Amino acid sequence: QVQLVESGGGLVQPGGSLRLSCVASGRTFNGYVMGWFRQAPGKEREFVAAMRWSGVITYYADSVKGRFTISRDNAKNTVYLQMNSLKPEDTAVYYCAATRAVAVSTLVDAYDYWGQGTQVTVSS
Numbered sequence: 001q002v003q004l005v006e007s008g009g010g011l012v013q014p015g016g017s018l019r020l021s022c023v024a025s026g027r028t029f030n031g032y033v034m035g036w037f038r039q040a041p042g043k044e045r046e047f048v049a050a051m052r053w054s055g056v057i058t059y060y061a062d063s064v065k066g067r068f069t070i071s072r073d074n075a076k077n078t079v080y081l082q083m084n085s086l087k088p089e090d091t092a093v094y095y096c097a098a099t100r101a102v103a104v105s106t107l108v109d110a111y112d113y114w115g116q117g118t119q120v121t122v123s124s
Contacts, residue, residue: 002026002113004096009118012086016122020081022096022115029053033099034079035111036070038092038120045095047106049081059104064090086122093117 008020020036035050049070051058058070069082079096097111105111 002098004098004113004115006094006096006115006118009094009120011121011123013124014087014122016086017082017084018086018120020083020094020096020118020120022079022081024077024079024096024098029077029098031100033101033104033111034070034072035097035099035105036079036081037095037097037108037111038090039095039117040092043092045108047108048094050104050106051079052104057104059106061106083120086120088122091120091122093119 003025005023012018030053032053033050036048037045038048039045047061048064049060049068051070067085072079095117096115098113099111101110
């Protein structure tokens with residue numbers, strides 16, 4: 001049974017930073033694609049960042065490129081999303097997701113497993 005558990009959300013001022021964590025369990029994730037998505041109130045869930053567990057390929061939404069970094073720690077079976085220079089429009093529930101698909105995908109429907117989400121609020 002695959003489980004993804006996010007943590008690290010909270011309230012931060014504009015320009016601040018947060019690091020989200022996603023602990024993955026239930027199987028070996030080599031070969032999986034891991035993604036981060038977010039959903040703001042009244043909006044559809046949208047792609048933020050993704051990477052192959054090998055770490056060779058990463059991909060970012062244009063809105064976060066240069067500010068967010070996705071990475072993973074093999075020993076801890078954890079994927080991270082480092083978020084810098086946060087803006088009020090980054091406010092959303094952030095979700096970790098996993099898929100066995102070969103290609104890195106930005107599509108919600110491409111992901112098989114999801115965490116419960118963690119709230120990020122950027123406000124002064």
